[in-house]
Amino acid sequence: MKQRTYALLVAATLITVMLWIAPDTESSTAPPHNIVGYVFDQNGNPMGGVHLTVTEEYFGHIVETYSEPNGYYQVPLSKYNVSNPVTVKGLYKSVEATNYSQISSTHSFTVIELTMPLDVYSLFGSLETPGKAVGADMEISVFHDGKTQTGVSNSNGMYWFDMGSNFSPFETIEISVWGNGFSKETAVNPVALPYEFNIILDDIEPPTVTASSASSVPLREYLNVQVQAHDNDQVISGSLYYKMEGESSFTAITLVKSGNYWNCDIPGMTNTGRLLYYVSMYDGTNYGRFPASGNVIVDVIDVLPPEIFHTPVTTVASHEDLALTCHVTDDHQVETVVLHYMDLTGNTYQSQMTPSSSDTYTAAIPAQKKVGVMYYRIEAGDGFNVFSSPVDGNYTVTVADVLPPVVTPIIPATAHAHEGVMVKADITDNIGVASGYLFYKIPGATDFVNTSMTPSGKEYSFHIPPFNSTGTLSLYIIAQDTSGNVKSEPSDAPAFLINVSVVDALSP
The missing domain is CATH 2.60.40.1120 (Carboxypeptidase-like, regulatory domain)
Known part of the structure; x- marks a missing residue:
């Protein structure tokens, strides 16, 4: 190992710095200044093959090289400023070390040595x-x-x-x-x-998963499920699997991440029953499940009653049945449609309305054969809920007499003036006859005589007194029932009349 004059240990970077000072003086205009040194491991062994980046801080001049097998390196700087720092950075695999020194103003080289924080073994x-x-x-x-x-x-x-x-x-x-x-x-x-x-x-550890759950969900309404998943590394994806109890297979929905949660909407179910679902989260290797076994169970319930569309009937003729029609729909099924009514005697009844086509139902209240007010309402059920139309109370129906009396004249075709004329008529009505009137005009008279007819059961009569003229006796009858309906006989009288031929008259 080359003898070093001195060493400066930089503890934060584990880098040893040694400087040799030569007697020459260089400046930024002088020949290149050399940065030299050795690279060692932490035990002082030389390290070759270390990538070195030398940076002159003033000009930003950068030179790269590798240490030789004995750890030595040399880099010439063509641009430098005396007394400004130079940084040497070493990189071996993923291990780094850095040291720096000011450029010597009295020597042609500056020594910067590196100690890498590992050893050669x-x-x-x-x-x-x-x-x-x-x-x-x-x-x-x-x-x-x-x-x-x-x-x-x-x-x-x-x-x-x-x-x-x-x-x-x-x-x-x-x-x-x-x-x-x-x-x-x-x-x-x-x-x-x-x-x-x-x-x-x-x-080796799967995600831990929790999910929101509800005890019930209305029929045809979607169910939002919110999932939280925690993992020691990452959560990549997740799916929710659902089916109605009794179905053979589950349907999968991909969960979408939003903030700290994963979300999805289970579509609305079209039948009541039990909805089953579970959640599976994936971390790239393992799957986490909620619940750990089995399924979350949610009751799909019908909370909406049927809807009834009905135009109320406000009047009906006393002699006619009251025909009622309604349309009933439901988000699941219609099980019953029932008509409730009170007749004119105060008795209450109920009857199933008959489906006629699609969602149309019909029923009839028998003819009342009297006048007054009766009441009705319609109820529809779907097996879970009942809806009434009207919502409160009942519809009111006025039962009216709209038929006039029936008048059947019993009148001779000919008569004798000296005997007078017996005029009879059967007068009947579906409710009741109030009165019968005879209008007659003897031969030669210009005005009609109006007189009340005498009732006897359904027969009404009046005897026209004897008179002293021959020719044609003209007459018509008007009957009125208890409801005020009027009937003329003939129906278009007095334009048209009943005529009786008078064949003789009393002697003067």
Whole structure:
């Protein structure tokens, strides 16, 4: 080893600096100034093949070279400024060291020596996880020549072991690494030392997974699931698998990462029952599952009642059935549609409405045959919920008498004036007859006589007194029912009349 005049140890970088001062003086305009020195390992052994970068700080002049087998290097600077610093940086594999010195103003060279923080018999390298993170604080053991050494990687994931000066090329070194959910069993056969051996660790710990869950979800509504996954290294991807109970296979949904969570929406189910799902997260090697076994169970429930679309009927004729129609829809199924009503006697009834086509249902309330007010409502059920139309109370229907009485005249075709004329008529009505009136005009008269007819059951009658003229007796009948409906007989009277031929008259 070359004799050194003095050494300056820089503790922070483990670099030894030695300067030889020659009697010559150089300036920035003088011939090149040489930066020279030796590179050693931490035990003082010379190191060749170290990449060196020499930087003159004032001009920013950079020169690169490698140390010779005996550790020596020499770099000429064509640009430099006396008394300004020069930095020498050494790089061997992934190990670095740096030293600097001011350029001598009295000599033609400046000596800067480096001490690399490893020895020539070392095995060193870095530990890295599959996710490219440093393998810090990992337990590591090295077995060689019947001996085992143990250590711990530093915060940068680096490790160093001294293999000794008696190491022979291609000897096998067995390495074991473990801790923090990682491990690695490997071996290396270096051709020479020092030797850098970087290790990619095996991840043996799956992600831990938790996911949000709900006890129930409404029919046809999506279910958002939020997942948290933690891993010793990384979480690459995740999927959620779901199906309805009784189905043969699961459907997969890819989870999407958003911030600290992974999310997905399970589509709305079209049938009630039990929804099953589980979550699987992948870290590149292992799968983590939630729940650890089995499935999350969510009840799919029908919370929406059927919808009823119905136009209320407000009036109906007393002689007619009340025909009702409605349209009923549901997000699941319609099980029952029931008509509830109260008739004019105050009795209540219910009857199943009949599906006629698609979602249309019909029913009829029998004819009431009297007048008044009755009530009804429609209820529809889907097996879980019931909806009523109207929501509160009932629809009100006025039962009205719209039919006039029926008048059947019983009148002779001919009559004798001296006897008068018996006029009869059967008057009937679906509700009730209020009155019957006879309008008649004897032969030769210009005005009609109006008189009330006498009822006897359904028969109404009036005897026209004898009169003293012959010719044509004209008449018509008007009947009125209890609802105020009026019927004329003939229907278009007095434009058209019933005529009776009077064949004789009383003597004067």
